[in-house]
Amino acid sequence: MDKSVSLKERKMAETIYALSSGAVPSGVAVIRVSGERTTEIIGAMAGRLPKSRKAMLATLRDPLSTDVVDEALVLYFEGPNSFTGEDVAEFQCHGGRAVVSRMLAILGSFDDCRPAEAGEFTRRAFDHGRMDLTEVEGLADLIAAETESQRKQAVRQMGGALGNLYDGWRKRLIHMRAMIEADFDFADEEDIPGSVADEVWSEAADLHREIADHLERSKSGERLRSGLQVVLMGAPNAGKSSLLNAIAGRDVAIVTEEAGTTRDVIEVHLDLGGYPVTLVDTAGLREASGIVEREGIRRAEAKGWEADLILWAVEPGGVDFDDPSSGLPENLRQQVPVWKVRTKGDLETHPKQDSSGTIQEIACSSKSEAGMSPLFDRLTRFAEETISLGEAPLATRERHRYFLKECLAGLKTAVDSEFVPTELRAEDLRRAADALGRITGRIDVEDLLDVIFRDFCVGK
Numbered sequence: 518m519d520k521s522v523s524l525k526e527r528k529m530a531e532t533i534y535a536l537s538s539g540a541v542p543s544g545v546a547v548i549r550v551s552g553e554r555t556t557e558i559i560g561a562m563a564g565r566l567p568k569s570r571k572a573m574l575a576t577l578r579d580p581l582s583t584d585v586v587d588e589a590l591v592l593y594f595e596g597p598n599s600f601t602g603e604d605v606a607e608f609q610c611h612g613g614r615a616v617v618s619r620m621l622a623i624l625g626s627f628d629d630c631r632p633a634e635a636g637e638f639t640r641r642a643f644d645h646g647r648m649d650l651t652e653v654e655g656l657a658d659l660i661a662a663e664t665e666s667q668r669k670q671a672v673r674q675m676g677g678a679l680g681n682l683y684d685g686w687r688k689r690l691i692h693m694r695a696m697i698e699a700d701f702d703f704a705d706e707e708d709i710p711g712s713v714a715d716e717v718w719s720e721a722a723d724l725h726r727e728i729a730d731h732l733e734r735s736k737s738g739e740r741l742r743s744g745l746q747v748v749l750m751g752a753p754n755a756g757k758s759s760l761l762n763a764i765a766g767r768d769v770a771i772v773t774e775e776a777g778t779t780r781d782v783i784e785v786h787l788d789l790g791g792y793p794v795t796l797v798d799t800a801g802l803r804e805a806s807g808i809v810e811r812e813g814i815r816r817a818e819a820k821g822w823e824a825d826l827i828l829w830a831v832e833p834g835g836v837d838f839d840d841p842s843s844g845l846p847e848n849l850r851q852q853v854p855v856w857k858v859r860t861k862g863d864l865e866t867h868p869k870q871d872s873s874g875t876i877q878e879i880a881c882s883s884k885s886e887a888g889m890s891p892l893f894d895r896l897t898r899f900a901e902e903t904i905s906l907g908e909a910p911l912a913t914r915e916r917h918r919y920f921l922k923e924c925l926a927g928l929k930t931a932v933d934s935e936f937v938p939t940e941l942r943a944e945d946l947r948r949a950a951d952a953l954g955r956i957t958g959r960i961d962v963e964d965l966l967d968v969i970f971r972d973f974c975v976g977k
Contacts (some may be wrong), residue, residue, distance in 0.1 A: 522531060529611060529641070529644065530552075530553065530629065531552060531629050531630065531631055532550065532551065532552025532553055532554040532555060532558070532627070532629060532631075533550070533551055533552055533630075533631060533632070533633035533634075533637055533638070533641075534548060534549065534550045534551075534621070534624040534625075534630065534631075534632060534633060535548070535549055535632060535633040535637075535638070535975050535976035536617060536621065536975075536976055537549040537607075537638075537976035537977065538612070538976070541613065541614050541617050542612050542613055542614055543612030544611075544612055545609055545610070545611065546609075546610050546613075546616065546617050546620075547607055547608070547609050547610075548607070548608040548610060548612065548620055548621070548624070549605065549606070549607050549619070549633075549638065549976060550600075550605065550606040550607075550608075550624065551601045551603045551604070551605045551606075551633075551638055551643070552603055552604065552629075552630070552640060553603070553604070553629075554627055554628070554629060554630055555593070555603070555604035555605060556593070556604055558606065558624065558627055558630070559591060559593060559606050559854030561580040561627075562575075562577045562578060562580060562586075562608075562623065563575035563576075563577060563591050564576070564578075566593060567591055567592065567593050568593070569592060569594060569595040569598075570592070570593075571592075571593075572590045572591070572592050572609075573590065573591045573592075574588070574589075574590055574591075575588070575589065575590075575591045575594075575638045576588050577589055577591075577608065577610070577620070579619070580623070580626075580868075581626070586610075586616065586619050586620060586623065587610045587611055587616050587620070589608050589609055589610040589611070590608075590609040590624040591606065591607070591608055591609075592606065592609070593605075593606050594606075594607075597645065597647075600638065600642055600647065601619050601638055601641040601642050601645060601647065602641065602642060602644075602645025602647045603641060603645065604647065607945060608620065621838070629872050633976065634874060634974075634975070635949070635970065635974065635975050635976060636970035636974075636975075637970075638976070638977055639653055639656060639970065639977055640756065640970050642740075649680040649684075649957040649958050650680075650956065650957055650958035651674055651679040651680040651914050651917075651956065651957055652674065652676075652677055652680055652682070653958075653970075654673050654674065654913070654914060655671050655672070655673070655674030655675030655676070655679070656671075656675050656828065656911065658670070658671035658674065658675075658742060659671035659672060659675055660974070660977065661907055663786070663788065663793060664788045664792060664793045665791035666741055666791045666792050666793070666904065667741060667742065669791055670741055670742070670911070670913065671739065672897050673910055674887055674910065674913065679910040679911070679912070679913075679917075680957045681910075682731075682910050683953045683956050683957050684953075684957060684959075686724060686727075686728065686924075686953055687953040687954055688951050688958070689724060690705035690721075690724070690947075690949055690950035690953070691950055691952050693717045693720060693721060693946055694943050694947060694950070696716075696717050697717055697815075697939060697942075697943045697946075700942065718931070718932055718942075720970035721928055721931055721932050721946065722928075722932045724928060725925060725928040725929060725932060728921060728924060728925055728928070731909075731911070731912070731921070731959055732912065732918065732921050732922070732925070734909070734911060735904070735911040735912035735917070735918070737904045737905055737911060737912070738911030738912055738913045739824065739912070739913060739914070739915075739918070740903060740904050741792070741793065741904045741913070742913045742914070743793075744786065744793035744794055744795045745792065745793065745794045745795065745825045745826070745903060745904070746795050746797060746820070746823055746824045746825050746826075747794055747795070747796050747797065747824065747825065747826045747827075747828060747896065748797045748799060748817075748820045748821055748823075748824040748825050748826070748827050748828070749761055749796065749797060749798045749799060749827075749828050749830060750802065750817060750821055750828070750829055750830070750838075750845065751801060751802070751829050751830035751831060751835070751836075751838075752800055752801050752831070752835055752836045752843070752844075753800075753801025753802075754801065754832070754833055755801065755830040755832050755835050755836075755860060756830050756832055757798055757799070757801070757830045757860075758783075759860065760797055760828070760830055760858065760860055761783065761796060761798040762783070762841030763881075763889055764787070764796055764889070764892070764893070765785040765787070765796065771966050781796065782797055782799050782800075782813075782816050782820055783797070783798040783819065784796070784797050784798075784916075785797075785798075789893070789896055789897045789900050790897040790900065790901060791875070792897070792900035792901060792904055794896065794900055797819075797824075799813075799816065799820055800813030800814050800816070800817045801814075801815060801817075801943075802814055802843060802844030802845060814844070818846070818849075820965040821845070821849050821853065822849060822852075822853070824853050824854070825853070825854075825903060826854050826855075826856065826896075826899060827845075827849075827853050827854070827855045827856070828856055828858050829843075829845070829854075829855050829856065829857050829858065830858050830860050831857055831858070831859055831950075832859075832860050833859070835931070837857065838850065838855050838857060856878065856879060856895075857878035857879070858878070858879050858880075858881060858892070859878060859879070859881070860881065860882070872920045875916075879891060879892050879895065884899075885973050916956070917956055917957075920952045920953065920955050920956045921952070921953075921956070923948070923949075923952035924949045924952040924953050925949075926949075927945045927946065927947075927948035927949030927952065928945070928946070928949045930942075930945045931943075931945035931946050931949070
């Protein structure tokens with residue numbers, strides 16, 4: 518092969534295959550093929566090529582030995598109207614280990630045909646313009662979704678809502694630059710309005726406000742993708758681990774009468790009303806007596822700073838969170854909402870509220886389960902109120918946030934630099950547009966691709 522051809526081009530020229538339906542044995546195994554040799558492979562194994570997008574029942578044979586391998590459904594998707602943009606085949610075989618193993622061995626025997634790498638089918642879809650990077654990330658989020666709200670957000674992003682929003686902003690910026698350059702190059706022409714530059718900077722200021730508002734609202738999108746962090750904190754032996762077990766519905770943490778049993782953070786992932794919540798048990802806060810416990814307390818405090826909500830467990834007569842001896846820093850209490858959960862008692866089980874309706878405390882018993890239902894209900898409402906998505910597409914990743922900030926910086930410089938030459942202000946608009954292009958993958962993202970696709974499963 519020509520040495521001038523890059524490694525990427527050589528790999529793209531090869532036909533790839535993989536088991537796309539998960540582990541065997543299973544009722545049905547879906548084996549996917551994509552690339553130039555797809556039609557040759559179908560013809561050699563099934564005897565004929567089905568119509569595009571029409572399922573065909575076929576007897577699959579080994580082309581070398583003519584042995585029957587399986588009877589299966591065969592689907593053919595003619596490129597470019599396929600998932601990858603290439604010719605694609607799917608063999609829906611019986612999901613036995615021997616069948617799948619033989620199928621994969623036969624596919625590997627064809628020239629220029631090799632097993633797919635993780636995420637390679639989706640990467641080919643991106644390379645052929647079938648998906649932008651936000652849609653790719655939406656697909657990854659859909660595969661990883663554990664709750665209904667995560668699924669809905671991923672479907673919106675995979676459908677192109679986020680990419681379309683960013684592309685629209687980028688086109689507006691390109692139009693602004695075009696107007697400036699027209700004003701610049703054709704200033705003497707009568708059909709070019711002289712006030713066009715002033716209109717551009719007004720529009721740029723409007724776009725800056727629009728993107729800044731989107732960035733602020735997108736905190737909900739990031740929370741939804743990663744899950745709300747609810748951290749259990751309190752003095753040693755205040756009932757935190759028992760409360761964790763009660764909420765999780767299983768024995769996750771060790772519970773004993775000995776204070777300081779929990780030395781490390783313990784995380785439990787929950788689905789509360791369709792919203793993802795990570796409940797974190799931490800070491801009791803006190804003057805530690807040993808190196809291990811001190812490290813546990815340090816990690817507890819670190820988790821507190823990452824929390825969206827702190828549940829402060831306090832047993833009857835125990836240390837409250839606003840007590841100077843509690844060990845909970847005052848500046849942490851000012852930044853993260855704290856609910857007091859009175860444990861180890863079956864007293865009042867309805868949440869106490871102040872005049873504004875804000876929760877002050879909840880009483881519950883891990884042993885009798887009294888008060889657990891109101892706690893669940895209030896946590897669910899908190900998740901719903903904190904992650905108020907609406908219908909507008911939201912940024913969901915730190916990568917998006919980084920480039921949106923880059924875009925805002927370029928816009929702000931362009932708008933504020935009133936006495937700077939117009940050519941330089943136009944360059945700031947170009948920088949802002951390029952930042953948006955990097956989110957969708959329109960420009961200069963080759964160094965990001967390996968990072969984005971490495972977490973995909975093989976066969977997708």
